[in-house]
Amino acid sequence: MSDTKKITANHVARAVIPDPGFGREVEEKSRTRVSSCFQCLKCTGGCPVTFAMDIMPHQAIRMVQLGMKDEVLESSTIWVCASCETCTTRCPNDIDIAHLMDTLRQTAIAEKITPAQKEILAFHRVFMMTIRFLGRLYEPGMLGALKAWTRTLNRGEIKLGWKMFKKGKLKIVPRAVGESRELRAIFAKAKQKVKGEGSKVKG
Amino acid sequence: MKNSKLIKVSYYPGCSLDSSGREYGESTEAVARDLEVELGELPDWNCCGATSGHATNERLDVLLSARNLWIAEKAGRDLVVPCAACFQRLKTAEKKLLEGPEKEEIPIGYQGKIRIKHLADFLWEDVGPKKIREKVRKPLPGLKPVCYYGCLTVRPPRVTGARDPEDPKVMDNILKILGAQVMNWSYKTDCCGGSLVLARPDIVRRLVGKLLENAEEAGANCVVTACPLCQANLDGQQDEIARESGKKPKLPIFYFTELMGLAFQNPDTKGWWKRHLTDPRKFLKEKGLI
Ligand code: SF4
Numbered sequence A: 001m002s003d004t005k006k007i008t009a010n011h012v013a014r015a016v017i018p019d020p021g022f023g024r025e026v027e028e029k030s031r032t033r034v035s036s037c038f039q040c041l042k043c044t045g046g047c048p049v050t051f052a053m054d055i056m057p058h059q060a061i062r063m064v065q066l067g068m069k070d071e072v073l074e075s076s077t078i079w080v081c082a083s084c085e086t087c088t089t090r091c092p093n094d095i096d097i098a099h100l101m102d103t104l105r106q107t108a109i110a111e112k113i114t115p116a117q118k119e120i121l122a123f124h125r126v127f128m129m130t131i132r133f134l135g136r137l138y139e140p141g142m143l144g145a146l147k148a149w150t151r152t153l154n155r156g157e158i159k160l161g162w163k164m165f166k167k168g169k170l171k172i173v174p175r176a177v178g179e180s181r182e183l184r185a186i187f188a189k190a191k192q193k194v195k196g197e198g199s200k201v202k203g
Numbered sequence B: 001m002k003n004s005k006l007i008k009v010s011y012y013p014g015c016s017l018d019s020s021g022r023e024y025g026e027s028t029e030a031v032a033r034d035l036e037v038e039l040g041e042l043p044d045w046n047c048c049g050a051t052s053g054h055a056t057n058e059r060l061d062v063l064l065s066a067r068n069l070w071i072a073e074k075a076g077r078d079l080v081v082p083c084a085a086c087f088q089r090l091k092t093a094e095k096k097l098l099e100g101p102e103k104e105e106i107p108i109g110y111q112g113k114i115r116i117k118h119l120a121d122f123l124w125e126d127v128g129p130k131k132i133r134e135k136v137r138k139p140l141p142g143l144k145p146v147c148y149y150g151c152l153t154v155r156p157p158r159v160t161g162a163r164d165p166e167d168p169k170v171m172d173n174i175l176k177i178l179g180a181q182v183m184n185w186s187y188k189t190d191c192c193g194g195s196l197v198l199a200r201p202d203i204v205r206r207l208v209g210k211l212l213e214n215a216e217e218a219g220a221n222c223v224v225t226a227c228p229l230c231q232a233n234l235d236g237q238q239d240e241i242a243r244e245s246g247k248k249p250k251l252p253i254f255y256f257t258e259l260m261g262l263a264f265q266n267p268d269t270k271g272w273w274k275r276h277l278t279d280p281r282k283f284l285k286e287k288g289l290i
């Protein structure tokens, strides 16, 4: 297909010999029927961020069906998807594509695959770290940590940050959740489950 | 204030309304007072996890919202949520806790006895047009807004319960009652890029640029939103978009609650305009509204 970034010999080999294992694994994890996709392209047609994707949403679906695991998990697409839910809303086969993107991101994280969009995963991690410590988002802390981590702070952002601060949009003191024990329990529980799931899928 | 008329609900402000979306929080509370709605902030609520939660850990995403829903059901009142992203996370968790395997896995006994409503839907459906009309003291005829709903107030409809996800009308209806000349456009529910703004501002600027362009093309002189993420992106990225493209536009981006406050002549409005990154004060003065 002309809009595919690059088709390697590896792609072709897998296209000829499909590996349904990955597709089944993803279907089980995401609880959405990827196999019912008939490539109508409606998802891709309505997706607002295809200009920043290396594989189109309908191609990602097809690649999951064919078991092209590495290609999907190493793609930019799974990270730049904005979770806008347009595809999910419009799919004639009721495939929850937005949720499938979540599943693919989580699989990529679990398998420690280097993300094609490092900054985006760094953002998610810093965001969740803030929630873990405070229970609520603290924007100044999160922004500082993210920019220090990814070293991507530019002049435009400094200007915007300063302007927001002057306008009272960034507070000096965070508001934390009182029941921090409950919160710790939530994070611990979520972690256990993720481990459990990994082993189930492999079996 | 006559107590018989008071509508009492639980209120989940979400993290943004305390910082980047402060004027949304302030105007929501002011308008609620005007409309005799008692917003009882959910005690000790936690963040819903937003995009990062569901992107990285599905279980954690449900658990974070489950705690909030559990607190809300104990409080026993309908839960009103002004942030589109929080609203959608809470609704997603609700569906899972009631119908999914999560019902057994997260046995908090959530029964779905309360309704979860986005603020705009709540004001339109529960408070109602009659009450809103009664409170209008200064109509807004000079305003030609387009209403921007973004993604998560409506999508996916199976979760949000939106009746018309491609063409929502609640904000349009409210703004019309306020006397604004609401313009039609086909970008009501297009995406602004949401939280991608921090890691990939280039993507967000491209999406926002398109939205602003089309708002102007539709003949609008301002944009009205119901989500702190949408507002922050449309309002905050305009400087940079203008710098990159070497041209205009300086469209004021309002929260619909701010314009309700303005039409109600709420004394607190002054504090809100100065928080905007694209300052709307000159525009509002020209229109004789402040
Ligand atoms: S909209 Fe649904 S059926 Fe059509 S290509 Fe996309 S996933 Fe497949």
Ligand code: SF4
Pocket: A043, A046, A047, A048, A049, A057, A080, A081, A082, A083, A084, A085, A086, A087, A088, A097, A098, A101
């Ligand atoms: S949810 Fe992701 S893949 Fe689907 S339309 Fe939105 S950005 Fe595209």
